[in-house]
Amino acid sequence: MSLVLASQSGSRKAMLEAAGVPFEAVPAAIDERAFEAELDGAAPAAxxxxxxxxKALDVSAAYPGRLILGSDSLVSVAGRRFDKPASREDAAEHLRFFSGQVMELHSAAALARDDTVLWDHAxxxxxxxxALSERFITSYLGHEWPMVGTCVGVFRIEARGVQLFESIAGDHFTVLGMPLLPVLGALRDLGELAS
Structure with missing residues (x-):
């Protein structure tokens, strides 16, 4: 297989490794905030x-003939989109806003080859x-910062982040940051994995 993951995300790499999918990781050179600004008003899933x-197309340009996997996650709470926190205080502000609310986590993936998107899924x-107390937020960030600084939603579900939630509806892999089961299905459909 010649899969290239257009990301340096530890959780995405871990998912592919655990699933036995060989890949190499090459991060895309996309200014995500500028890209989002161009899509202002679009739905979070879009x-x-x-x-x-x-991301898949960006890396595809440099790796002709290779299959490229791009992925992204986006969090929205009460109609407001959240990016990765810029600082520990920013992370605390995000957590205060999230307290007692429903967080919608949108995870998407796309497969591209030779500047053409072959498949995508959200x-x-x-x-x-x-409800999160100030005491909890301080303690939580004392343990989890700076690791959660690279995470939309300010949590790692595989670590102390699980303590933020009362309930979760949705696929575990989506929560980790990539819809892995549909990705594996697409890789089988494209003949990259045994069916």
Missing amino acids: IALALARA ALASLKVR
Whole structure:
């Protein structure tokens, strides 16, 4: 297989490794905030999908003939989109806003080869954030910062981030940041994995 993951995301790499999918990781050179600004007003799922496609196409230009996997995740709470926190205080502000609300996590993936998107998919997980006290937020960031600084939603579900939630509706892999089961299905359909 000649799969290239257009990301340096630790969770996305771990998912592919655990699933036994051989790949190499090459991050895309996309200014995500500028790209999102161009899509202002679009639905969060559409933005996540457009970013996944853009990442796959960006890396595809440098790797002719190779299959490129782009992925992106986006969080929205009460109609407001959130990016990765810029600082620890920014992370605390995000957590205060999330407290007691439903977080919608949109994860998307796209496969491209030779500047053509062959497949894409977007998935949604809904995460009910419990009421978070200031004491908890301080303690949580004391343990999880700076690792959660690279995470939309300010959490790693595989670590202490699980303590933020009362309930989760949606696929576990979507919560981790990539709709893995549809990706594996697409890789089989494209003949890249045994069916």
